[in-house]
Amino acid sequence: MPVRILCTGDIHIGRQSSKTLSSWRTADAWNAIVELAIREQVDLLAISGDLIDMDGKHYEAFGPVASGLHRLAEAGIETVAITGNHDWDVLPRIAQQSGMEHLHLIGAGGTWQRHTVMRNGSPVLHVDGWSFPAEHVHFSPLTSYPAQPDDDVPVLGMVHGEVHAATSNYAPVSLASLWNSKPQFWLLGHIHAPQLFPGPGVTSALYPGSPFAMDPGEPGVHGAWLLQWDAGAFEAPVLVPLSPVQYLNRDLDVAGIETDDAFIAACHRAMRDAGQDALDRQPGTSLQEVSLRLHCHGATPAHASIEHWANRFLSQVEPLGVETILVNPEKVTVAVTPPVNLESLADGHDPLAETARFLLSLEGEELAEPYASVLQHTIASFKGISADANFALLEPDPEPEMRARDALRTQGWKLLSALMATREQA
Numbered sequence: 001m002p003v004r005i006l007c008t009g010d011i012h013i014g015r016q017s018s019k020t021l022s023s024w025r026t027a028d029a030w031n032a033i034v035e036l037a038i039r040e041q042v043d044l045l046a047i048s049g050d051l052i053d054m055d056g057k058h059y060e061a062f063g064p065v066a067s068g069l070h071r072l073a074e075a076g077i078e079t080v081a082i083t084g085n086h087d088w089d090v091l092p093r094i095a096q097q098s099g100m101e102h103l104h105l106i107g108a109g110g111t112w113q114r115h116t117v118m119r120n121g122s123p124v125l126h127v128d129g130w131s132f133p134a135e136h137v138h139f140s141p142l143t144s145y146p147a148q149p150d151d152d153v154p155v156l157g158m159v160h161g162e163v164h165a166a167t168s169n170y171a172p173v174s175l176a177s178l179w180n181s182k183p184q185f186w187l188l189g190h191i192h193a194p195q196l197f198p199g200p201g202v203t204s205a206l207y208p209g210s211p212f213a214m215d216p217g218e219p220g221v222h223g224a225w226l227l228q229w230d231a232g233a234f235e236a237p238v239l240v241p242l243s244p245v246q247y248l249n250r251d252l253d254v255a256g257i258e259t260d261d262a263f264i265a266a267c268h269r270a271m272r273d274a275g276q277d278a279l280d281r282q283p284g285t286s287l288q289e290v291s292l293r294l295h296c297h298g299a300t301p302a303h304a305s306i307e308h309w310a311n312r313f314l315s316q317v318e319p320l321g322v323e324t325i326l327v328n329p330e331k332v333t334v335a336v337t338p339p340v341n342l343e344s345l346a347d348g349h350d351p352l353a354e355t356a357r358f359l360l361s362l363e364g365e366e367l368a369e370p371y372a373s374v375l376q377h378t379i380a381s382f383k384g385i386s387a388d389a390n391f392a393l394l395e396p397d398p399e400p401e402m403r404a405r406d407a408l409r410t411q412g413w414k415l416l417s418a419l420m421a422t423r424e425q426a
Contacts, residue, residue: 002230003117003125005156006037007237009048009189010210012086013061018215019291019330020245021319026053027064029212032242032286033224034068038075040226040240044117045077046127048189048208049084049160052091054135062094065103073102080104080115080127084160084189085170088132107131107158112146116153123151125229128183129158136169137161142177150182154229157183160190163197163205178205185227185234192218194225194239202233212243216293216330219247221282244288246278254306254336255298263302263309268320270294271329275322289319290327299339304421307334337413338420345416352419359412362405378404 011033017024030051037045052061072079079102083091095105106113110133117125128148130141141159148155157178161171170190178186179199186205194209206225213222222243228235252270257263271292278290296306310332319326345356361371379400 001119002228003044003119003154004040004042005044005046005125005227005229006033006040006042007046007048007187007206007208007225007227008033008211009160009187009208010050010084010192011047011212012050012053012210012214013064014053015214017212017245019247021289021291021326021328024212024214024244026212026214027061029210029242030064030068033211034071036224036240036242037072037077041075042077042226043119044125044127045072045079046156046158046187047079047081048158048187049082049132050086050189051081052087052094054086054090062097065094066100069100069102078104078117080106080129080158082107082129082158082160082189083131085132085135085137088135092131105131109133110137110141110144112141112144114148123153126153126155127158128155130160132160132171137171138169139171140173140177141171142173142181145181148182154185154234155183156227157181157186159186159188161188162190163188163207175199175205179203187227193220194222196237204234204236206237213245213247216247216249216291219249221246223286241282241284242286243282244286245291246282246287246289247291247293248274248278249293249295250274252294252296253298254296254300254302257300257306258302260305260309260312263306264313267294267313267317267329267332271320271327272322275320275325275327278327279323279325285324287325289325290322291330292327293331293333294329296332296334296336299337301339303336303338303417306336310334335410335413336417338417340416340420352416352423355412355416355419359409359416362409362412375401375404375408378408382407 011029013026015026069079095103104115106115106129108131112130115127116123161173162168163173165172184202188205188207191207192210195207197205208225209222211224221241223239223241225237225239227237250270274292275290314332317329319328342356342360346353358371361367367375382400
């Protein structure tokens with residue numbers, strides 16, 4: 001018979017969602033996972049770290065977690081978990097308290113540990129896990145992964161860490177180290193956006209993502225993943241949507257829009273389209289809301305008015321009902337340009353021409369002076385912000401020049417628009 005596993009992680013019980021019409025409780029995400037595991041009659045619930053949020057009140061998490069574990073145990077479902085950088089100290093402590101005896105917490109102290117799922121007295125699945133021993137871990141846990149005897153029982157590996165980030169503060173791991181280890185499937189934690197890494201051979205790795213999306217940095221469909229071992233291999237995992245909210249980003253091309261009425265109509269069309277897209281991605285009853293960010297771009301004679309229209313739209317718009325959900329435009333950003341030929345504008349000696357020349361220079365690989373000095377000063381400013389102690393836990397920007405060029409380009413077009421509006425009014 002197949003072995004069925006429900007995979008999840010980064011639930012962050014105690015954290016609140018943001019930028020939504022109502023605050024979704026992450027404890028509700030845990031309850032939804034428990035109900036899904038029971039409904040699907042899985043053999044194992046696997047949690048890849050950060051079940052509890054560091055900044056949340058962990059005592060608030062104790063009751064829901066203990067109750068959920070008890071329900072799972074009554075349904076004959078085992079629960080195995082590792083700790084992440086958020087709950088490395090909290091979860092082991094509360095796991096020792098009454099009501100948590102149904103939780104198999106493995107890999108404590110940064111030492112690999114194996115839990116074996118049995119069926120009728122025989123092993124059907126090994127789970128090898130490593131838990132965070134501290135808030136920050138600067139090395140790869142895979143360097144200490146032990147050699148295990150091959151007993152033909154499938155192995156699920158669990159580690160909370162960051163792929164493709166060799167200098168990460170959060171247990172950096174490489175895909176090569178995952179592929180070259182024993183487990184036939186790796187369940188990862190730490191990254192909140194779902195991502196599947198199909199391996200070159202029989203091994204794959206999965207970031208299940210947070211089951212409930214919690215902020216605009218976590219767009220798309222979120223839920224838990226059903227994984228099955230059958231006929232000597234792990235089948236492709238299947239995402240089961242659970243999140244009541246989708247955060248979406250949509251581009252809005254304002255080319256051809258010259259009046260406020262036309263702009264408002266375009267925003268409403270974008271809201272309807274985003275709602276329908278969300279429903280197509282997440283059919284069923286779990287989705288209730290879309291939190292939408294619109295990014296206005298394009299060239300229009302109304303370039304100087306778009307930002308004013310966008311602010312008025314946000315202040316007056318009501319959530320739009322699309323079938324069974326509400327679409328809430330949470331933010332509108334504006335990066336529009338006047339319909340001009342930069343080369344023609346650059347042939348002059350006034351501030352408008354100088355701004356046009358600067359924008360043209362940003363499109364080249366090498367900038368001449370004085371533009372090169374402006375770019376280098378901007379890069380240095382960005383690096384200075386990154387070096388501030390308040391941002392010490394963030395990864396350094398791998399492409400600071402690209403970020404600086406983007407910022408200068410945005411501000412340059414705003415300046416150009418303002419100068420053109422002044423000329424038009426003169």
